Amino acid sequence: xxxxxxxxxxxxxxxxxxxxRRVEDLARQISSDYADKGEVLLVGVLKGAFIFLAxxxxxxxxxxxxxxxxxxxxxxxxxxxxNVRLVLDLRGDIRGRHVLVVEDIVDTGSTLAYLLDxxxxxxxxxxxxxxxxRKEKGGPPVDYVGFEVADEWVxxxxxxxxxxxxxxxxxxxLQVNR
Ligand code: 5GP
Numbered sequence: 001x002x003x004x005x006x007x008x009x010x011x012x013x014x015x016x017x018x019x020x021r022r023v024e025d026l027a028r029q030i031s032s033d034y035a036d037k038g039e040v041l042l043v044g045v046l047k048g049a050f051i052f053l054a055x056x057x058x059x060x061x062x063x064x065x066x067x068x069x070x071x072x073x074x075x076x077x078x079x080x081x082x083n084v085r086l087v088l089d090l091r092g093d094i095r096g097r098h099v100l101v102v103e104d105i106v107d108t109g110s111t112l113a114y115l116l117d118x119x120x121x122x123x124x125x126x127x128x129x130x131x132x133x134r135k136e137k138g139g140p141p142v143d144y145v146g147f148e149v150a151d152e153w154v155x156x157x158x159x160x161x162x163x164x165x166x167x168x169x170x171x172x173x174l175q176v177n178r
Pocket of ligand 1: 103104107110153154155159160161
């Protein structure tokens, strides 16, 4: 298993200030798009999305509730196994509700594809997707994206490497020595 001593923070990619301004923009846009929909249920994908979701939901202005789901595919590695597993399910029923899935980062898109299949089977009124970061690899369409990033391992603002670096206030690029 890789440990943080095998890693090195290379540089800051997005500062706290850049993040705050981009999250404000996203919250404004989402609030405007959902203005006539009643209530939106924000489904945060644990653990990576917890800080983004906390900031996003506090800046939104439409009626909203929060629930969480957790999946696993990477373990302590930086390459997706492509084999997504449900680790924690939602507490509530989503039938007839407007669901917005909130992810930290979309890489290959297999996590998001898995979640969309799972949630759509439960009869929501709508399902949209929001990712704080998206790697420039293609993957499924995402309705709301904070920033596009290159194919490097990024940490901070909720994103980890082997459960480390999550609490950095900014997004940084991590070098992983193999
Ligand atoms: P996907 O299924 O789209 O390939 O991967 C999505 C998940 O992989 C994300 O929710 C995140 O947990 C993890 N992931 C992918 N790329 C990165 C990255 O650069 N940094 C971190 N910390 N997690 C990543």
